[in-house]
Amino acid sequence: xSSGSTMRRVSLRNIAAHKVRLFLTxxxxxxxxxxxxxxxxxxxxxxxxxxxAISSSLDGVDVVVSPGENIxxxxxxxxxxxxxxxxxxxxxxxxxxxxxxATEDAKAIQTGSGTSSLGIFYxxxxxxxxxxxxxxxxxxxxTEEVLINDSAVEEYGIGIGDTLxxxxxxxxxxxxxTGTTTLEEEAASMGGIRLAxxxxxxxxxxxxxxxxxxxxxxxxxxTDPQALVDALSTDLGPDYQIETGEALVEEITGVIRDALSxxxxxxxxxxxxxxxxxxxxxxxxxxxxxxQRMREFALLRALGVSRPQLTTSVVFEAIVxxxxxxxxxxxxxxxxxxxxxxxxxxxxxxxxxxxxxxPAAVITALVxxxxxxxxxxxxxxxxxxxxxxxxxxxxxxxxxxxxxxxRTITGGIILVLGIILAIAGAALEDSSTTTRAIMVGFGAxxxxxxxxxxxxxxxxxxxxxxxRILGAxxxxxxxxxxxxxxxxxxxxxxxxFALTLGIALVTAIGMLSATMKEAVSDLMEEQVSADYVLTxxxxxxxxxxxxxxxxxxxxDSVSEVSTVGANLVDIDxxxxxxxxxxxxxxxxxxxxxxxxxxxxxxxxLDLTESxxxxxxxxxxxxxxELGGTYPLNxxxxxxxxxxxxxxxxxxxxxxxxxxxEASFAxxxxxxxxxxxxxxxxxxxGVDPEQARADIEDAVAEYIVVKVQSSTEYAGETxxxxxxxxxxxxxxxxxxxxxxxxxxxxxxxxxxxxxxxxIGMLRAVGTGRGQVRTMITxxxxxxxxxxxxxxxxxxxxxxxxFVTVMSGEGLDAPATVPWGQLALMLLGAxxxxxxxxxxxxxxxxxxxxxxxxxx
Numbered sequence: 119x120s121s122g123s124t125m126r127r128v129s130l131r132n133i134a135a136h137k138v139r140l141f142l143t144x145x146x147x148x149x150x151x152x153x154x155x156x157x158x159x160x161x162x163x164x165x166x167x168x169x170x171a172i173s174s175s176l177d178g179v180d181v182v183v184s185p186g187e188n189i190x191x192x193x194x195x196x197x198x199x200x201x202x203x204x205x206x207x208x209x210x211x212x213x214x215x216x217x218x219x220a221t222e223d224a225k226a227i228q229t230g231s232g233t234s235s236l237g238i239f240y241x242x243x244x245x246x247x248x249x250x251x252x253x254x255x256x257x258x259x260x261t262e263e264v265l266i267n268d269s270a271v272e273e274y275g276i277g278i279g280d281t282l283x284x285x286x287x288x289x290x291x292x293x294x295x296t297g298t299t300t301l302e303e304e305a306a307s308m309g310g311i312r313l314a315x316x317x318x319x320x321x322x323x324x325x326x327x328x329x330x331x332x333x334x335x336x337x338x339x340x341t342d343p344q345a346l347v348d349a350l351s352t353d354l355g356p357d358y359q360i361e362t363g364e365a366l367v368e369e370i371t372g373v374i375r376d377a378l379s380x381x382x383x384x385x386x387x388x389x390x391x392x393x394x395x396x397x398x399x400x401x402x403x404x405x406x407x408x409x410q411r412m413r414e415f416a417l418l419r420a421l422g423v424s425r426p427q428l429t430t431s432v433v434f435e436a437i438v439x440x441x442x443x444x445x446x447x448x449x450x451x452x453x454x455x456x457x458x459x460x461x462x463x464x465x466x467x468x469x470x471x472x473x474x475x476x477p478a479a480v481i482t483a484l485v486x487x488x489x490x491x492x493x494x495x496x497x498x499x500x501x502x503x504x505x506x507x508x509x510x511x512x513x514x515x516x517x518x519x520x521x522x523x524x525r526t527i528t529g530g531i532i533l534v535l536g537i538i539l540a541i542a543g544a545a546l547e548d549s550s551t552t553t554r555a556i557m558v559g560f561g562a563x564x565x566x567x568x569x570x571x572x573x574x575x576x577x578x579x580x581x582x583x584x585x586r587i588l589g590a591x592x593x594x595x596x597x598x599x600x601x602x603x604x605x606x607x608x609x610x611x612x613x614x615f616a617l618t619l620g621i622a623l624v625t626a627i628g629m630l631s632a633t634m635k636e637a638v639s640d641l642m643e644e645q646v647s648a649d650y651v652l653t654x655x656x657x658x659x660x661x662x663x664x665x666x667x668x669x670x671x672x673x674d675s676v677s678e679v680s681t682v683g684a685n686l687v688d689i690d691x692x693x694x695x696x697x698x699x700x701x702x703x704x705x706x707x708x709x710x711x712x713x714x715x716x717x718x719x720x721x722x723l724d725l726t727e728s729x730x731x732x733x734x735x736x737x738x739x740x741x742x743e744l745g746g747t748y749p750l751n752x753x754x755x756x757x758x759x760x761x762x763x764x765x766x767x768x769x770x771x772x773x774x775x776x777x778x779e780a781s782f783a784x785x786x787x788x789x790x791x792x793x794x795x796x797x798x799x800x801x802x803g804v805d806p807e808q809a810r811a812d813i814e815d816a817v818a819e820y821i822v823v824k825v826q827s828s829t830e831y832a833g834e835t836x837x838x839x840x841x842x843x844x845x846x847x848x849x850x851x852x853x854x855x856x857x858x859x860x861x862x863x864x865x866x867x868x869x870x871x872x873x874x875x876i877g878m879l880r881a882v883g884t885g886r887g888q889v890r891t892m893i894t895x896x897x898x899x900x901x902x903x904x905x906x907x908x909x910x911x912x913x914x915x916x917x918x919f920v921t922v923m924s925g926e927g928l929d930a931p932a933t934v935p936w937g938q939l940a941l942m943l944l945g946a947x948x949x950x951x952x953x954x955x956x957x958x959x960x961x962x963x964x965x966x967x968x969x970x971x972x
Contacts, residue, residue, distance in 0.1 A: 128418075129431045130438070132411075142863040143403045144443040146396040147487045149856050151447025153389035155483035156454035161379070162474030163455055169371045179247045179363030180343040181335040182212070183350065186357045188754050190686075190786065191329025196354065200333065205341045205349065210246040211238055211317060212332040215324050218655060218822045219311060220283040222292075226821050227274055227282075229310050236284065236324075239265055239299065239314035246336045247363075248301065250314065254278060255297025257316070261323045262291065264313040268298040274311065284313075285821050287661045287792070288324075334363070391623065393490055395616045395853045398570075399860035400494035402612045406867040408432065408498040412505060420507040429503030436495030437488060444487030448480050522574050522607070529571025536564025540914065544921035554922045562915045569618065569911060573611035577903060578604055584899045592895065595888045599895035613864040614904030616857035617949070621905050621942060624850050625912025625935075626919065631843040632933040633920045635836045642832035645771045648678075648713040648797035649806060650813060651831040655822050662793035666823050667707075669816045670798055675809040677801040680708035680725075683791040687777060689730060689760060690748040692740050694774050704772075705791050707779040711764075713797040714771050720744055721764035725778035729763035732775035737765050750781060757785040857904070858949050865897055865957035869964075876964045886962035893958035898950030905946030909939055 183200065185191050201209040214237040219227045227234070239258070242249040253268050255278045266276060276282070280295050299314060321327065337346045343362040350360050361369070408415075415428055455473050540561030543554045582604045589596020603610055652670065654662040662681075671679040684694070684702045693701030710731075711723030721744050723731055732742060742748060742762050750758045760781045766772060782788045800809040810825060817823040826834065869876065876889060913934065920932040 126431070126434055129435045132435065142859075142866060143400060143407075143439050144446065145859055146399040146403070146856060146863070147440060147443025147491055148447045148450055149396060149859070151389075151393065151444045151483040151487040152450030152454060154386055154393065154451070154486060155448045155479045156451030157386045157389050158479040158482065159451050159455045159474035159476070160458060162476055162479065163459065164474075165371075165375055166474065177248055178336060179334045179366075180337040180341075181346050181350065182332065182361055182363060182366050183335065183354070184332045184359040185329075186359050189329075189357050190753055191326075191331055192333060192358070193329055194327070197330055197333055200335065200350070205338050205346055207336045207338045208240075208244050208246045209333050209335050210240050210244075211321070211330045212334045213238060213320065213324070213330065215286055217313070218285040219313075220285065220821050222281050222283065224283060224819065224821055227276075227311070229274075233310040234313075235310070236264065236286075236313040236315065236320075238317050238320045240317070246334045250299040250301060253298035253300045255295075258296045258314075258319070259316065261315065261319045262293050263296045263319075264293045264315050265297045265299045266295050266314075267312045268300050270311040271298055276311075283821065285663065287663060289663045289665045290820060390486075391619070391850070391853050393486065395619050395856045395860070397490050397494050398612055398616045398619075399856065399863055400491055401497065402609065402860065403863055403867065404432070404436065404495040404498040405501075405612075406609065406864070406871065408502045410867070410871050411502070415502050415505045416507045419505055425503040428505065429499045432495060432499035432502045433492060436492045436499070440488035440491030441484065443491065444484045447487055448483050451479070451483065525571050526575040529568050529573070529575075531568070532564050533568025533572050536561045536566075536568050537914070539564060540918040544918040551922060555919075558915070558918045558922055561918065565911060565915065566619070566622070569907065570611075570615055573615055573618075573907065574607040576907070577607045577611045577614070580906070581607075581610055581899050581903050584902055585895070588898060588902075589895055592891055595884075595892050596895060599892045599899070602892070603896050603899045609864065609868075610900055610903070613861055614900050614907065616860040617854065617901060617904035617946070618908040618911065620850060620853035620857045621908025621946070622911040622915070623853065624847065624942065625909050625939065626916035627843060627846050627850070628935040628938045629913060629916030629932060630920060630923075631839060632935040632938075634839050636933045638835045638839065639832050641770055642828050642835075645715050645769060646713070646797075646828045646831075647715050647799075648828060649800045650798045650810060651826050651828055652796035652798065652813070652817065653824050653826070653831070654793075654795075662796060662823060663820045664789075664791075664793055666817050666820050667793070667796050670796060670813055673809075673812050673816055675801050675804045675812045676798050678709055678712040678797075678799040680706050680710050680713050680797050681779070681791075681793050682706050682710075682776075682795050682797065683779075683793040685777070685782065685787055685791045686752060687757075687782070687787055688751050689775065689777065690740065690742070691751070692736075692775070694776075704774075704776045705779050705782075706776045710772070710776065710797075713799060714769070716766040716769050716772060718767035719764060720766075721762075723764050723766065725763075725776065726780065728778055728781045728783070729761045730775055730777040730781065731764040731766065731772070732762060733768050733772065734765050735768055736774040737762065750777070750785075752785070752787050757782075757787065854949075858953050861897060861900060861950070861953040862956060864900075865893060865954060866960065868896075869893065869957045869961045872961075873964060876961050877966045880964060880966035889962045889964070890954075890958040893961050894951055894954040897954035897957075898947050901946045901950030901953065902943065905943055909942065 183192060197209065197211070200206060214235050217234050217236050219229075219234050221227065239250060239252075240246070242251060250265075250267075252265070255265070258264050270276060276295060278295050278297060281292055282295070284291055284293055293313065293315075299312070315323070321330070325331075335346070337343055343364070347360050347362055351358075354360065418428060419425075452473055452475060459473075538561070540558050543557030543561060546554055546557070582600060585596070585600025585603050589598075589600050592599075652662065652666065661683075664681075667679060667681040670676055683705045685705050686701070687693075687703050687705075688701045689703065694703040695701075706725050708726055709724040711719065714723070716723060718734065721731075725731065732740070737743075744762055744765055747759050747761045749756050750760045758781065760777065779791060782791070798813065800806050810827075814825050817825065879889065880886075917932045
C-alpha cells in the first residue's frame with residue numbers, strides 16, 4: 119500500500135468515481151484559464167491580421183522617404199529630382215484623405231465600421247506596392263472625377279456615372295464616378311469606400327502645391343533597396359527620414375505589437391481576476407471533498423498509508439484536475455477567439471484565419487491553471503494527511519467561533535491596516551499621485567486579504583440576521599435555512615467571498631464611472647457658457663469643415679462664435695500636448711472669454727488679434743509673464759512672436775494655453791489648423807430654438823456637423839464614459855459568473871455531504887418543496903451576504919481611488935451609484951435563486967430511507 123503508484127491509482131479512480139465533483143471543480147479552472155489563454159490568442163490573431171495587411175500594402179515598396187522633424191513636407195522639386203534618378207523605377211505620392219460621402223440629395227452614405235477615403239490612382243505600370251487595377255469605365259480627369267473600389271459598388275449600390283457629395287475638413291464638393299478599381303481578394307475584403315483621383319488632381323485639391331507628405335519608391339532592376347537608401351540619404355541630407363520598405367514594415371508592426379500588448383495585458387488582467395475568484399472556489403471545493411472523504415482517508419491510514427502519502431495523493435488529484443481544466447480552458451479560449459472573429463467578420467472587420475494559437479498562450483494557461491489548483495488544494499491536502507484513523511471515523515463538524523479566534527484576530531489586524539493605508543493614501547494631498555495610488559493599492563490588497571480571514575466571524579451575525587429576515591415568511595423552513603447557513607461559517611464565508619471580490623470590483627468601477635460623469639456634467643455647467651456646441655463626426659475620421667464657423671458667424675441670430683482647434687505649433691518650446699511625432703497646441707479665434715467661464719482672469723481672453731492666453735500654473739512653470747512676448751515655432755523653426763495677453767486659473771476646457779488663430783497669419787501654418795469644435799452664443803433677444811434652427815440650416819450642406827446644446831454635448835461625453843465602463847462591466851461579469859458557479863458548486867457538495875440529514879428531514883414529513891425552499895434560502899443568504907460585503911469594500915476603495923485621482927483632473931466629489939447598488943443587491947438575490955436550482959432539485963429528490971441507511 120506504501121507504493122506511490124498504488125496511491126496514484128487510488129487518486130485516479132477516486133476522480134473518475136465522483137464525476138459531479140470533478141465537473142464542478144474543473145469548471146472553475148476552465149473559466150479562468152479560457153479567458154487568460156483566449157486573451158493572449160486574440161491579441162496574437164489581431165497582431166497577425168495587422169501584420170498581414172501592412173506587409174501586403176507595402177509589398178513591392180523598396181524605399182520610403184518621409185520628412186524629418188525639422189520640415190513639414192517633401193518639396194515638389196525634390197520629388198521630381200528623385201523621380202528622375204537612374205536607380206528609381208517608379209515613385210508614388212503616399213497620401214490619403216478621410217472623407218464623408220453623401221448622395222446628391224445630401225443623404226450621408228453610412229459605411230458602418232468601414233471608412234471612406236480618397237487617394238491617388240496610379241496605372242499599374244507606374245504603381246509602387248500593391249497596384250489597383252482599372253476595372254470597368256474610364257480613368258478620371260480633374261478634381262471632380264474619381265474611381266471607386268468595386269466592392270463598394272456592390273455593397274452600397276453606387277455605380278459608374280453617379281454623382282456624390284464629398285465632405286472633408288475643407289468643405290464639400292461633388293464628384294462623378296467614371297470607373298471602378300479592383301484589388302486582390304484578400305485586400306478587397308476590407309470594408310468601406312475608397313475613391314481615387316489622378317495625382318495631379320489630388321495635389322491640386324489636397325496639397326499645398328509646394329510639398330508632399332511621403333513618397334514610396336521602387337528601385338530599378340538590380341538595385342539593392344539598402345543601396346538606394348544610402349544613396350538618397352547622402353544626396354538629400356539629414357532632413358529626411360529614408361528607410362527600406364522592409365524596415366518600415368518591421369517598424370510599424372513593432373509599434374502595433376506594442377499597442378496591442380496593452381490590450382493583451384488589460385484582458386489578461388481580467389482573466390487573472392476570474393482565476394483569483396476561481397482560487398477560492400477550488401479551495402472551497404477541495405476542503406469540502408476532503409471533509410466528505412475523512413472516513414476514506416482514515417481507512418487508508420489504518421491500512422498503513424503514511425501522512426505524506428495521503429497529502430501527496432490529494433495534491434496529485436489537484437494536478438490532474440488543474441491540467442485537465444487548463445487544457446479545456448485552452449480549447450475554450452480558442453472557441454472565444456473563433457466566436458469574436460466570426461462577429462468581427464460579419465461586422466466588416468475581417469480578422470483573417472489565424473486563431474493566434476501559440477506555445478506561449480497554451481503553456482501560460484496550463485501552468486497558471488495547474489499552479490492555482492495545486493495552491494488551492496494545498497491546505498485541504500495537508501488536513502487530509504493529518505487525519506488520525508480513530509478520530510476521522512466520527513463525522514462531526516467541529517467548526518466553532520473559538521476555533522476561528524486566531525484567524526479572526528489576524529484578519530482584523532490586516533483589515534484595519536488596509537483601511538489605514540487606504541485612508542492615508544487618500545488624505546495625503548501633499549504627496550505625489552503615484553505615491554498615494556501605491557498606498558491605496560496596498561491598502562486594497564490588505565483589505566481584501568483581511569476580509570477573507572475576518573469574514574467567517576462576520577458571517578455568523580450577518581448571515582444569521584439575513585436568514586431571520588428572509589426566512590420569516592417561510593416559518594420553520596426559513597429558521598432551519600438560517601441555522602444551516604450559520605452552522606459552517608468558514609464554508610459560508612469562503613463561498614460568498616468569490617462573489618464579494620467580483621461585486622467589490624464592480625462597485626469601485628461604478629463609483630469611478632458615476633464620479634466621472636458627475637465631473638463632466640459639472641465641467642460643462644460651470645466652465646462652458648456657450649449656448650451651442652458644433653462638432654464633427656464622432657468617429658473622428660474627418661474634422662469640422664473650416665468654412666462652417668464663418669457661415670455660423672454670419673447669422674444675425676448668433677453673437678459670439680469661436681472655433682477651437684489644434685495646430686502644429688509651440689511657444690518657446692512649450693506645447694499643449696504631443697500629437698504624433700510633432701508638438702501641437704490648442705488654438706481659438708474670437709473672444710473665447712464670452713463662451714468659456716474662467717476664474718481669476720488677468721488681462722483678456724479675447725483672441726481676435728494675435729496673442730495667446732495661458733493658465734497661471736502653466737505660465738509660471740514656463741517662466742511666462744503677462745504682457746511678455748515669446749517665440750512662436752513650427753516644426754522647431756521660429757515663425758514669429760506672440761504676446762501673452764491673458765492668464766486664468768486652471769481650467770479644463772481652456773487647457774494649459776491657447777494661441778489665437780490670427781497669430782498664424784502670413785506664416786506656413788496659416789489655414790493648417792485642425793478644427794475640433796465651434797462654440798456659439800445666441801444673440802440677445804433671439805429665441806434659442808430659432809437660433810438653433812438657423813445654425814442647423816447654415817451647416818446643413820456640410821452634412822457632418824452636429825449642433826448640440828452644452829447639456830447635450832455633455833450627455834454625449836457621458837455616453838462615451840458609459841460605453842467604456844460597460845466594457846469593463848462585461849469583463850468583470852466573468853468574475854461574477856465564476857462566483858455564481860462557486861455558489862452552485864458549494865451547494866451541490868453541501869447537499870451530497872448532508873444527504874443523511876436531508877433524508878431524515880424527508881422521513882419526518884418535510885416535503886420536497888420545503889427542501890427546495892430551504893436550499894434556495896441558504897443560497898440567497900450567502901449571495902446577499904457576499905454582495906453586501908463586496909459593496910462595502912468597493913465603496914471604500916472606490917472613494918479612496920477617486921480622491922487620489924482628484925489630483926489628476928477628476929475634480930468632483932466621490933459619487934455613490936445608489937441605483938446601481940440597489941440593482942446589484944437585487945441581482946445577488948436572483949443569483950442566489952438561480953444558483954440553487956440544481957442543488958435544490960437534487961436535494962428534493964433525496965430518497966429518505968436510502969439516505970438514512972448511508
